[in-house]
Amino acid sequence: MRNFMFIAGSISKLSPTDYVGFTFFVGCMAMMAASAFFFLSLSQFDKKWRTSVLVSGLITFIAAVHYFYMRDYWTSFGESPTFFRYVDWVLTVPLMCLEFYLILKVAGAKKSLLWKMIIYSLVMLITGYFGEVIFKDSAALWGFISGVAYFAIVYEIWLGQASKLATAAGGEIYKAHKILCWFVLVGWAIYPLGYMMGTNGWYNGFIPTGNIDVVYNIADAINKIGFGLVIYSLAISAQKD
């Protein structure tokens, strides 16, 4: 009994009134469930689609592990686990760029497209981290630079090379690409809103205040699981052709 109590005591407790901690907890469970779903579905796909679905599972799995630690960090210290958050993003966002490349490969996507998107995403995240953690006094400036990199990604997939490849591919690939484009334009736009809630800048007057972690947690669930499901449905429908 004593040992048990020791173990229970050493795991930081989630208070029933801690709604922020609750979103970390639910986020962790949702990411774990999604990973199991994607991994267990792998054997039904042929080689061509297996990699894409595998990457969907890796994205939610990496997030599940980070959410496990972020929940504990939040309940232990009552502070935003910003470092873990950005480590998670630096791993998962490039994997989401990889998903675009993987589905467009059949239409002749080149490695250079993949690298371009990965570099944009890293610039977006590293400058975001600078503004949120290291150079807080100039958060608005770093957020702006990050926003430019974000729009470079939006441009690339909606109007640039990636969009031309999707049009050339046509059919199910075109449809899936379009849905992923909407995720990036609308779902990813939640993040800069969270950033503006949590940092000081000219925007403070008209951005509602609230908990930044709740915003990021909701955005992660929508984007990581949603993205994976789009890839999963594409794999299902494309396999029938």
Ligand SMILES: *C/C=C(C)/C=C/C=C(C)/C=C/C1=C(C)CCCC1(C)C
């Ligand atoms: C799974 C995690 C995802 C899809 C994370 C995406 C993160 C962003 C799109 C973050 C964007 C930001 C800006 C556009 C400006 C302010 C700083 C950031 C990093 C929050």
